[in-house]
Amino acid sequence: MNCRTLLVRCFSIVPLHRSLLPHTANLSLSAALTNHCLDHTILWREHLHGRLLTFGRSHPSFCSLSESEKGLMEGSDLSTKKCIPCSSKDIQVMSKESAMELLPQVKYWELITDNDVMKLQRSWKVKSFTKGLEFFQLIANVAEAEGHHPDLHLVGWNNVRIEIWTHSVGGLTENDFILASKIDSLNAEHLIRKKKIAS
Numbered sequence: 001m002n003c004r005t006l007l008v009r010c011f012s013i014v015p016l017h018r019s020l021l022p023h024t025a026n027l028s029l030s031a032a033l034t035n036h037c038l039d040h041t042i043l044w045r046e047h048l049h050g051r052l053l054t055f056g057r058s059h060p061s062f063c064s065l066s067e068s069e070k071g072l073m074e075g076s077d078l079s080t081k082k083c084i085p086c087s088s089k090d091i092q093v094m095s096k097e098s099a100m101e102l103l104p105q106v107k108y109w110e111l112i113t114d115n116d117v118m119k120l121q122r123s124w125k126v127k128s129f130t131k132g133l134e135f136f137q138l139i140a141n142v143a144e145a146e147g148h149h150p151d152l153h154l155v156g157w158n159n160v161r162i163e164i165w166t167h168s169v170g171g172l173t174e175n176d177f178i179l180a181s182k183i184d185s186l187n188a189e190h191l192i193r194k195k196k197i198a199s
């Protein structure tokens with residue numbers, strides 16, 4: 001891995017908004033992108049999931065991105081989208097193939113089937129019972145704003161498990177992925193226990 005790639009990777013790990021980055025860092029990012037010394041897909045996947053740096057369309061490297069990366073960059077990042085009313089005639093239950101295609105955009109979530117209903121599921125350990133309830137309140141605020149709600153479980157005082165599915169159609173819709181992505185974007189590090197790194 002050359003030094004430029006290492007630099008970009010470092011920036012893609014540290015949660016920084018581009019406005020905080022020194023201008024040169026952007027140039028280095030641009031140079032890295034322009035010189036194709038970096039796998040754009042890896043960069044975008046890290047940045048999209050880290051929701052760290054977004055380049056505007058005016059960024060000189062926009063042209064060097066593939067169509068799919070341009071699509072991802074132009075706000076089709078799920079956390080920037082809005083749920084549609086579950087009672088809408090436009091809402092469509094999605095096939096397993098479509099769900100599998102979207103799953104990489106909510107990389108911490110699993111696709112499960114529960115009594116023939118496909119759902120998204122994710123678990124966390126929270127720091128305390130009350131911090132679990134605080135976490136639920138953050139999630140509730142998002143759910144109320146989106147008009148789309150998860151199934152929340154808090155068991156054994158500090159084990160949180162969430163399932164998301166669209167009840168009105170008895171399966172998964174894009175709403176569920178949008179809600180999952182917005183939950184992943186919450187600033188909840190102070191409530192959640194860090195995962196132990198296997199030594």
Ligand SMILES: C[C@H](O)[C@H](O)[C@H]1CNC2=NC(N)=NC(=O)C2=N1
Pocket residue numbers: 085086087147148149150164165166167168169
């Ligand atoms: C009228 C409105 O569409 C329903 O109350 C909403 C509320 N929140 C919802 N949340 C989820 N996950 N599925 C639904 O079908 C749903 N329906």
